[in-house]
Amino acid sequence: xxxxxxxxxxxxxxxxxxxxxxxxxxxTLDTKIEPREFTRLYRNVMDKIALKMIDxxxxxxEIAQAIKRLTRLERIIIAxxxxxxxxxxxxxxxxxxxxSNIYTYKSRALKRLKEKLRDIEDDG
Numbered sequence: 001x002x003x004x005x006x007x008x009x010x011x012x013x014x015x016x017x018x019x020x021x022x023x024x025x026x027x028t029l030d031t032k033i034e035p036r037e038f039t040r041l042y043r044n045v046m047d048k049i050a051l052k053m054i055d056x057x058x059x060x061x062e063i064a065q066a067i068k069r070l071t072r073l074e075r076i077i078i079a080x081x082x083x084x085x086x087x088x089x090x091x092x093x094x095x096x097x098x099x100s101n102i103y104t105y106k107s108r109a110l111k112r113l114k115e116k117l118r119d120i121e122d123d124g
Contacts, residue, residue, distance in 0.1 A: 039096070046076045046095070063117065066120070067113065073095075074105055074106075076095070088106065
């Protein structure tokens with residue numbers, strides 16, 4: 001888990017530098033980043049990782065596509081919790097929110113997935 005986070009932190013730092021924020025040393029940037037902007041960039045990176053996990057781990061195309069049609073946050077939670085078997089409290093920590101928020105998003109995501117898969121089954 002620590003290896004994933006340190007790699008993720010390096011990736012985010014690289015993205016921020018590409019976006020025009022210059023690096024003053026290994027761990028800081030010389031431009032203040034608005035918390036909302038940082039959260040948006042961070043979650044975009046997490047979503048790309050989640051999509052890669054879904055592509056690499058889920059063989060059933062219909063299920064993979066149904067997960068990909070969830071909201072970004074729902075996709076991240078499903079990928080990290082179900083595919084990576086990460087605890088909800090760990091996901092909450094990574095996404096800087098509460099476990100109860102993550103639980104709520106996961107419940108909604110699973111409900112939406114069931115509906116999407118039921119629709120696919122009815123069409124097929």
